[in-house]
Amino acid sequence: METQELARNESFEVEQREWKLRQRKERGKQLLTIVSPLFLLVLWEVMSRTGILDIRFFPPPSTIVQTFYDMVVSGVMAKHVGVSLYRIFIGFLAGVIPGIIVGLLMGLYSPIRHFVQPIVMALMPIPTLALLPIIIILFGIGDLSKVVTIAGSVFFPVVINTAAGVLNIDKIYLDVANNYQTSQWNFFFKIALPGALPVMLEGIQMGQAIALLTIVAAEMMGATSGIGYLIWTSYKAFLLPEMYVGLILISFFGYLFSLILRALQNKLLPWR
């Protein structure tokens, strides 16, 4: 009995040591993740200060941070960011909502799918940005033309993913719905919509990324404010720190929106 007890304790100890070792390795990996961007920034700082990098094209990060701060204090930042976020938000909704509706209709009714699919497929490869001159002529150089451009770009991934989401619902759930005499209305809200939601949200996530790409380009042409305008005018005036601030803003909002949508996804799909 005594020896058995000892052997047990020993095996626990062995496993504990193994566990601690694994923990230490895990922490090491986390550290690497934090260190890598910092390393890049320090390298950049040193290289541009020592003249290895041309300071005119690659101003040191400390200068960019200073510019960032100045722009926040002067209120220039708030103006550009506010305008861009407003356009992104409205344009995003104006693309996502019709995208979901048309996508659901395509997924649920095959005649609609057969009619709409070729149109969607033919229009999708055309970059909305290539249509920007026409959009500006039609909708002016104000917010509306940007909103339309973003909506046009966001619409396609959402439509396609929503339709695919409905079509990918396991047939057995359709049988269950039929067997339990589900009405059209209930079928739509209890089966089709929740069943399609995971794939649909992937499409919305893609649309979000596209919206950011689009706003920058759309504001470079025929705009008087916004993050894209900031990047473009700074670039033309050779104010590279300001331009970098614009790029950092885009990167920041892209990351932020991804996080928000992920959180939304977890909230909406508790059953996954």
Added chain:
Amino acid sequence: MEGKPKITVDGLMKAFYKKQGSVIALEDISLTVDEGEFVCIVGPSGCGKTTLLRILAGLEQPSVGSFTIATETNDRPLQSMVFQERGVIPWLTVRENVAFGLKMRNLPKAFITERTDFYLKKTGLERFASLYPKELSGGMKQRVSIARAFANDPEILLMDEPFGALDEQNRFILQEELLSIWAETKKTVLFITHSIDEALLLSDRILLMGAQPGKIIEEIIIDMPRPRKMEDVRKDPEMAAKFIDIWRHLQEEVLKSRE
């Protein structure tokens, strides 16, 4: 058990049309199931037993022939099906799944809650009521499926190999649970399985199906007294003889379909 016929199937045929050559899935199926009877259909895979069940469930149309399900009142659904394991809807909680049929029929809320609670308790799912199916074991999921069908209170219950995906111990437990719920409600059940043991334990009557084309080749009455336990079925020499009889028939069918 001398009831009136509840399910009557008359000269039912089902063909599947394909350009490369059509197949007859079901040939001239005629059968009756009495009120309160538990009937198992046993047959080799591909014999069309699932097709027969899907026709009775209204999920497919027969090519020729007809069937009727006798009704007494109008407020009951004709039939409810217990599907295979994947049939539990993943985005509804256990409670919502059990209440599904009742909700779809827009019954009063209080009534739905009462009936759902009753069957959640009956199947031992109370504690899991607010969980999603992903958190349940296979056996628990099938309890949800069974509770959903019974809660809907249909004229007849159709079961499509509900325990096919379960391990043996869980299968025995669920079979006995099913029998105890069935004994209380006295529903008419048509149950499909490929397990001879399962059919012997559950049925009042077994219908053996042959393949290609699918037809009923043999009827076996199981008159062993209820309540039955798996141990008793295994011990009983008469049941052992029936097992061998069914097995021989099935073996023949399987060999025939290989030729």
